[in-house]
Amino acid sequence: MPLIRRTVSRARTGRPGPLIVLTVLALTTSGLTAASGAAAPAAAERPVAAPTPVTRAALDPALTGGRGAEVRFLEQEAENAVTDGERIGPDRTAYTLPAEASGRSAVKLRRGEYVEFTLPKAANAITVRYSIPDAPGGGGIQAPLDVTVNGKSRRTMTLTSEYSWLYNQYPFTNDPGADLLHPDWWITECACVPSATSPAPRIEKPFRPMHFYDEQRMRLPHTYRAGDKVRLTVPAGSKADWTVIDLLDSELVAPPHVRTKAVNVLLHGADPTGRRDSAPALDRAIARAKRLDLPVYVPPGTYQVNRHIIVDDVTIEGAGNWWTVFKGKEVKLDRPAPDGSLHTGVGFYGRDAADGGSRNVHLSGFAIEGDVRERIDTDQVNGVGGAMSDSTVRGLHIRHTKVGLWFDGPMDNLHVSDTIVVDQIADAVNFHTGVTDSSVSNSFVRNTGDDGLAMWSEKQANARNSFHHNTVQSPVLANGIALYGGTDNTVAHNLVADPVREGSALHAGARFGAEPFAGKLEFRNNTTARAGTYELNWNIGLGAIWLYALDRDVDADIRVTGDHYLDSTYNAIMMVSEWSVKDKYAIPAAHFKDIRVDGTGTSVLSARVKGSATFENVDARNVGAVGVNNCGAFNFPPTGSEFSLTDRGGNDGGTAAGSWLAPWLLPNTITCEDRPPVVSPPAPSPWK
Template sequence: MIEKKYLENDFNIVSVGADMPYDTYNADDEDESKVKTNGTIIGPKTTWTTQEAEAFGRRAVKLDAEGQYVQITLQEPASGLVVRFCIPDAEEGNGIDAGISLYINENAYKDVMLTSRYSWMYGEYHSHKETDTMKVRWSKNPKLGNPHRYYDEVRIKLDKVYPAGTMIKFQRNKDDYNFHRARYIIIDFVEAEVIPEPLDMPEGFLSITEFGAGDQVDCMEAINACIQAVYNSDGRYKGLWIPEGEFNFNIGRRGAGDVEGTRIFLDKGITIKGAGMWHSILQGSFASIYIRSGNCHISDFSIIGNETIRDDYNGIAGIEGIGTNTLIENIWIEHTKVGFWFSDRTDGVHIRGCRIRNVWADGINLHRGTSNSIVEHCNFRNSGDDSMAMWSDTYADVNNTYQYNTIQTPCLANGIAIYGGRDIKLLNNLIYDTVDNGAGISFGTDFNPPEISGTFLIKGNRLVRCGSYQHDFHYEVGALWSLWKFGAKKDVKVIIEDNKIEDSVYSALFISCNDNDSVGAELIYSSNNISNPGTHMVHISKWAIGSAKFVNNQATELKLEAFKNEGDFQVEAENNNWK
């Protein structure tokens, strides 16, 4: 079992969203004491396949001429930067590299290399390649149209901690690498933080370098040998250590991790720890951890994959497997198929303080009966499917909680999606800017779960600029989406209360039923605060059958009628500020 000390919340208590150590400087910020630019502000726009729609806040800055820049003035000290950017794709669709000049206090500091290798997709979700052994979604062929997934990120370690007031500028110069081929560079935002000092190796740990790991060799054999040495030590060694450095994992066999693919395999009870997520880096085509049986502790390093498209069979996850009684904290994952994927009745995985960015499918999925689990104080950004999902596939997920997480710009589907299950909680999460085919929060019976029962509590969340057009069903999805399909058993009370929904693309609260109905589900919408919805406060689709209760909900800045009920749906309403 996880020791109690790990379950105690040592994060700062915030009202909503994740407790993260960085400050964000939006490139389009009009406060010149923080940000200055002579580039072109693009947006706002919410239309799928536009670069504006995928930008945080639907606006960014385009630099398409020599001498154009984005400059931030640090409001707090910083020694590490993350820049979210977009550069053009190659004509053949395999990406280009380009440079941009970094200045600190007007002094040239270094050239920063950017790439579009890990961005840009085309075509349709099912259009590229799908066989019994390989499922590749979308395409890298620009001729298929529907360009999207524009943004990626680069992280930069500075040589020291720079004080508040320091000016940091990203500028296009004619001698930047690939200046003419990279017709533009779009900067969305810059994050700045103080990078903690590297952690020391704990007493009783084995370093992977003792087994031959280093920056000039492939490290798969070394790390797996270290794991086995710890596992076979009868407790003499407490875990394995990933020291400061970059460790490559590029030799292996493509395939599913539970069948034939090369992975880092963790046996039961293994602890793996690094010097910090900025300092210890596992990177490459097979930088992926597969937990075989749980009772592990994984912390304080980064996993940077090499996936360039979504491959549902061969693609690697950051961390996957059976995570029973496993603690995962302070892990940074990018460029993998998914961030976390736990399945096969995992019981009691706890994930906190992690950053999941630029993955090709889900940020996290608690799948196939994963239960009694908590994910908190994590940041998910630019996922290629649901940022956070619970999928009751064959077995119901039971008693899971997503709380105090921040989600930004999922390129497809929902910020948080719950597909069936029993006794689920979504508490105090912050969700921004959904783009295509999804809502900020979605719950119901999509993907044919075996049941949806008990009590679902969706409370204290904040949804900003959420909702999108659903291209499969051809309708407008609201910010908070109740979706009922198939014939799953429904004996559930869903309490949606004290949520704040701002600037939704379409409706704030949306109820739809595609193949069946919601009869058997008790829906209670209580004390939600809604402002400036794109269409209605509540939209009930013409297919919806069932009932819901609306109590003490407040709506302001309405453009259209507050309540639109197109279906044979029964509504009980009291003490709302709409009729």
Template sequence: MALGLGLAAAALVPVAAGAVGDDGGDPDSKSSKSSTSKAAGTRGAGLPYTEYEAEDGTYKGKLLEAEPTRPHGKTNFATESSGRKSVQLDATGDNVEFTSKAPTNSIVVRNSIPDAAGGGGQEKTLSLYADGEFVQKLKLSSKHSWLYGSTDEPEGLTNNPGGDARRLFDESHALLEKSYPEGTKFKLQRDEGDDAAYYIVDLVDLEQVAAPAEKPAECTSITEYGAKPDDGEDDTKALQAAVTDDQNGKIECVWVPAGQWRQEQKILTDDPEDRGTHNQVGIRDVTLKGAGMWHSQFYTTTPPHEAGGINHPHEGNFGFDIDDNTQISDIAIFGSGTIRGGDGGAEGGVGINGRLGKGTKISNVWIEHANVGAWVGRDYSNIPELWNPGDEVQFSGMRIRNTYADGVNFTNGTHNSTVTESSFRNTGDDALAVWSSKYVKDPATDTGDNNTFSNNTIQLPWRANGVAVYGGSNNKIQNNSISDTMNYPGIMLATDHDPTPFGGTTTISGNELHRAGGAFWNADQEFGAITLFAASSDIPGVTISDTVISDSTYDGIQFKGGGGNMPGVKISDVKISKSNNGSGILAMASARGDATLSNVEISGSGEEDITIEPGSQFKINQ
């Protein structure tokens, strides 16, 4: 029998008014109800759209609700839904309706429709109405959803229909022909001709998208190199030529006008020496600007594992390979990945990858259907003379959705780098990660250091964590809103994946976590909303403060041991409510270390408020 300890403390310091997802600790509230304004110091990103949950509108259809343990991986639609609820439309006339809270001229619908019988997805339509008037048919697709297999190993999943399935949702987006005012009643309805076997509507984003930006006078358009928008022809050669001229100082910057631009090769620097198994030399000293992420959009039609002759199968046939000092802004990168692993080791490509080096800035870039949104760093052994770990790399205003693995991963000694004011949804591994790997020039000095993830909104990772830190020093996880992780923590610090040691401090502050944690690895491991996992070495210097944890699937904060110790953890000004199937704070039998609590409030725990399992060498000081 576990030891339960009662806990009484003063109330948590209140969240600032106007916070994204601010619910005062109400476990039944929804997070990420965002708009264009956000009070300073609040949680989550200041997103330019307003989000509407299908179940919060009026609907004619079937409400889907997750089971109490929110099981994942066995075709569980509600578990994979925002708020763990969604609405299914089965019959003609079934619909979801809601009233807009701001003007809008665009729509994003998170939805699920069935796979094709033989796999590979299918396209169907769903009808959009505004104030009772038909607007247009929205195109929905299941090409990038539906992975099959009972294993929790991502490389073991397949595109071949049969048995259990996961990654059931994808998104459809459209710019509307006109702007609709605040108070418009929007309706998604199944009409005649909308003939999928069923439609599941999870949420809708409405946004007032600005007109396309004008070309800066100093920039040169890719059209001058022969690129043509919206014609379906491959524009890679023109894009590569423009980038190369900018890198060589022939032009000042590259301009991507509004339009759909097909890209079937990674943009990089050609290596005449052909070093490495594949050409892995990135671009440097390049500035590329677009007319806006809704307007200047690169896309590929070929899944990377089906594209012959691409420069690097793992990193795909789209996006940019960067080595140093590159600025990319106001574009979209839409890959065509369909798998991570499985089917012969196929992968879905990477939107932004490379060494990234000093001073690279990526802002207002929308990435979908990639294996990874952005992978920062290369192994030292990959062309050692080009070793150049990320330093002062900045990501801001990112919109990374529906990936098969990570959103943004800082690895290979990345330091002094940030991800801020960005949104992540439906990532297939950690939405944000620091992996201080040992594949560096000198593991004793080339450690991940002083990296910060702040003011981001993270929703629905279908595998792994909202934010993860594997080793390194002086990490900061601040003012993020994290909700609906399927199977892993909202935030995890861990020493698996053989990282360099934790050092200095790791600061977790000002975050909110809703419906986080879950069961994984054949449901044998249950993870807390925040989990410290000393798998192989120590995790020292951790502080958790000014944090709201609500409606966790299992524990609120969990200490999980292995070969390491977790000494001197400080937890202050934290409110933990409704840990449904676990404790407010759990120290597992394997855990070693100690934590001191100050101004911590725990309520509504499924088990004890504080549990120290028999045999645990972890102490909790109140």
């Protein structure tokens, strides 16, 4: 069945702009659950002394070498730990707790139950990723979680669902009882695509619950050794009927960084206890630092900041993101700001590009804790924003803002590195409009409400940028890494896992009114895991990497080299257009080389567009269906598909015949069966 039609408007986040067309992903059909790996033994069968495996994006680290961020913490999945609770998952069905968990599995605890992790290395701090129920009327609850090490030194972590649990249609709501936000939008909530549903006759409430998880950090009272046991227990009196633990990150936090030759914010009235507003003191310290050509130093503490701190030609250093925290409330403005914002909040902003932007800004070593609980795209309530050329952002930890770092160009030569962005309402990082010669590297992203890392070439092309050596996990909406137009941009050496809906791991889309793709578009040496979501309006599954021609041709020199696509829920590779433009736009030339595909629910390649692709040394195994699904533009001419494939040799595996790209499929044989039964592949394993 061809692509049906575009249905729902969704704006990219950032400054106000026109609503852009995007399809809505609804509930996946039954039977589409795929295993993320071999099932762990039940708690009763697991030896008490068994070590808790260390993973990366819920994978054996041996499968991810050289890809993703090198971080200071070690990840351990709760489903692999000792517990008397209930293991949930694996399940990839959208709007479920397992689907949004790392590795698509977690542990559900009732009152009095526990999960226990064995530390793999010395640690003095932990991060817990968890979910607890919403309040019946929305808005969240708080609940305790007891933390002990070796049965001693009990501390209580306060969990909250105040920053999770969104519902309904874009831009979503905190109200589980809300009626449809857009009754005129086309709604599909069944296992098929009906010929007409405007709106659906009955919508159950809560409608499309999502964004279930949050995380909490805690410094431990001592440094503990490898082999010590961290136990998380739900107290008997917890307000939460259940507590889901997804994972534990453990870390040995270094002592606070100290800068003596600097302007110290404490000498300008900043309050490290967080009781008083420190924004005016920061402004004074920045002004003095610029006069003296010195950095600003922010010692350990929690500093209350409830508005933007404007930065230009200044260096701001914290003591480390576990030690120096800027925390603020979201503040409703008396009247909308000129940019359309209805609120403000804590954030470090360069000057607007229209005013010349900022230059020579260097931010490092602190955390930004926002208070954003709903998605309002006109709001500038991002952790870092504005325009910053010739600048660096390094070693930040950002959570509970709308977007972690949203840069509005034109701007040039910005480099973000060693930064953690979690629990966002929208993107983690977005290069928006004319960002050039810039990068995001060695950074870690988890639980975004939209794209993890994005480049959006609205009005002016982003050019010569790179996203490299980053880890992106569990984007609840949209893609892990996405490029919307642009020239000569690169996505390389990243690790992307567990996208939930309306997107996949890697994406390049001619959409959202972006400037055209031009020059070279390069994906190189990336690894994806458990990627590919179910697009119910189209009634098909997406690829781990997908290229989408919606507004125009994707007419760049597309080079995909060295990628590994592991345990893909549906296809590994997807080339697609949309039914209303299927005869207008194409993907003329994509080249795939030295690719490994280990496990697909359906095909290696799904082609639903005009164009062509070449394949060289693309090896596949554990392929669930025919190697190639080639529908072309759905005109089915007697000459063959409008999408042609070229075999450049070495394309092995995937079928009993030895090649997923079999000779009878070439050059453009129509093999249009893009809804075959989904076959859950075995867990990925090293390639011999």
